Amino acid sequence: MSTNFINKGSNMTLREYILSLSQFYRVNIRAAVNASELGLNGMHVRCLHVIANTPDCTANCIVKNMGRDKAQIARLVKEMIAKGWLEKHPSSEDKRSQILSLSASGRQLQQKISLLEKTIENTILTGLSEQDVADFQRIAGKMLDNLSGSVS
Amino acid sequence: MSTNFINKGSNMTLREYILSLSQFYRVNIRAAVNASELGLNGMHVRCLHVIANTPDCTANCIVKNMGRDKAQIARLVKEMIAKGWLEKHPSSEDKRSQILSLSASGRQLQQKISLLEKTIENTILTGLSEQDVADFQRIAGKMLDNLSGSVS
DNA sequence: GAAGTTGGTTGACATCGTCAACCTTTTGAA
DNA sequence: TTCAAAAGGTTGACGATGTCAACCAACTTC
Numbered sequence: 290m291s292t293n294f295i296n297k298g299s300n301m302t303l304r305e306y307i308l309s310l311s312q313f314y315r316v317n318i319r320a321a322v323n324a325s326e327l328g329l330n331g332m333h334v335r336c337l338h339v340i341a342n343t344p345d346c347t348a349n350c351i352v353k354n355m356g357r358d359k360a361q362i363a364r365l366v367k368e369m370i371a372k373g374w375l376e377k378h379p380s381s382e383d384k385r386s387q388i389l390s391l392s393a394s395g396r397q398l399q400q401k402i403s404l405l406e407k408t409i410e411n412t413i414l415t416g417l418s419e420q421d422v423a424d425f426q427r428i429a430g431k432m433l434d435n436l437s438g439s440v441s
Numbered sequence: 442m443s444t445n446f447i448n449k450g451s452n453m454t455l456r457e458y459i460l461s462l463s464q465f466y467r468v469n470i471r472a473a474v475n476a477s478e479l480g481l482n483g484m485h486v487r488c489l490h491v492i493a494n495t496p497d498c499t500a501n502c503i504v505k506n507m508g509r510d511k512a513q514i515a516r517l518v519k520e521m522i523a524k525g526w527l528e529k530h531p532s533s534e535d536k537r538s539q540i541l542s543l544s545a546s547g548r549q550l551q552q553k554i555s556l557l558e559k560t561i562e563n564t565i566l567t568g569l570s571e572q573d574v575a576d577f578q579r580i581a582g583k584m585l586d587n588l589s590g591s592v593s
Numbered sequence: 594g595a596a597g598t599t600g601g602t603t604g605a606c607a608t609c610g611t612c613a614a615c616c617t618t619t620t621g622a623a
Numbered sequence: 624t625t626c627a628a629a630a631g632g633t634t635g636a637c638g639a640t641g642t643c644a645a646c647c648a649a650c651t652t653c
Contacts, residue, residue: 303562303574304466306581311463313588314456316508332609349631356468358611363633385618385631410455413584422455425580428573429458432565436465484640501600510642515602537600537649 314409321405327398332365333374337399340375340389347386374398466561473557479550484517485526489551492527492541499538526550 301309315331322329329337339354340346348366352359366389369375374395377387391399414422453461467483474481481489491506492498503514518541521527526547529539543551566574 301578301582303565303578304558306578306585307462307466309585310459310581310588312508313585314459317588330608347631352631356464359632360612360634361610363631367633383619383631387632406456409588413455413587415587417580417583421576421580421583424573424576425584426453426455426458428569428577429462430453431569431573432577433458433461433465435565435567436462436469436561482639499600504600511601512603512643513641515600519602535600535650539601 314413317409317412318405321409322402325401325405327401328372329398329402333369334402336362336365336369337374337391337395337402340391340395341399345380345382346389347380347383348389349386351389369395466565469561469564470557473561474554477553477557479553480524481550481554485521486554488514488517488521489526489543489547489554492543492547493551497532497534498541499532499535500541501538503541521547 318334319331322334335355336351339351343350343354348359348362351357351366352362355362366375366377370377373392375389376392376395377389380386380388417425470486471483474486487507488503491503495502495506500511500514500518503509503518504511507514518527518529522529525544527541528544528547529541532538532540569577
């Protein structure tokens with residue numbers, strides 16, 4: 290236990306790096322999004338991401354991607370449609386499903402979010418070389434493979 | 442936007458690596474803790490960590506470390522004291538504060554958690570060299586410094 | 594010494610998450 | 624081909640979690 294006692298800089302555990310990095314990232318993006326007064330919360334942002342990046346996106350795609358309960362996603366999607374950010378169209382593949390896409394205003398939102406994220410990414414990358422970034426991605430990718438049981 | 446379209450392996454964005462890694466970590470540790478039937482939720486685990494690693498730990502230390510509301514922490518601490526995991530003693534520095542520490546059963550819990558975390562860490566590290574790990578820590582540390590405004 | 598700030602407690606309520614029930618559609622086994 | 628099981632999505636109900644406010648005692652600052 291005493292080896293974890295000193296919580297400063299280079300004696301942080303791997304766990305702490307992983308969790309701190311994401312926490313700080315989230316704190317920064319939340320502050321940026323709130324400061325932009327876009328009226329978005331974290332779930333909105335994540336959902337916009339999934340839909341923007343998933344061809345023929347259904348509610349079930351979002352459920353799987355975000356690892357969330359289908360009830361929650363149904364409500365989220367319903368809210369975002371009501372706000373005019375999303376549109377839905379019948380799926381030709383499956384009558385139970387609707388294909389979700391970003392509306393024009395949803396796309397504008399997504400672009401604003403991307404700019405904010407790019408700003409934070411630039412902050413994160415300050416002082417790091419391209420090799421550092423490539424190494425980080427390679428190592429983090431391996432870690433992810435390991436954590437997801439190499440099924441990724 | 443289309444450069445973020447392909448979400449497979451080496452074309453993931455930095456954001457995605459950071460958030461995915463922590464999400465998978467959390468999914469894994471939650472499953473392990475639940476499987477161990479310790480009766481702990483995520484906040485319990487985090488609180489045990491903070492107290493185990495903070496000399497003369499007060500509620501306020503936990504608030505600052507976890508970035509949470511003092512009302513929430515007060516309730517959490519009260520609950521954990523009621524469960525017998527924590528003990529409190531008057532602070533000699535400040536009569537408003539109590540010094541929190543792990544009880545014997547709290548320490549047992551913390552040790553069980555550490556074992557689970559070590560198991561997951563070993564999973565994460567499979568196939569990575571010591572140099573990889575050192576690089577990851579160096580790079581992640583730099584990223585954290587960048588994100589926390591170099592005040593860390 | 595007085596005013597302002599801080600540590601902690603509790604009330605009240607908002608927000609978020611989960612489970613269940615349900616209906617329609619699809620899938621796959623017999 | 625038929626039908627039971629599974630799946631996609633919706634909504635009800637309620638539990639879990641988080642936030643803001645009010646308050647009091649203790650501490651700090653001027």
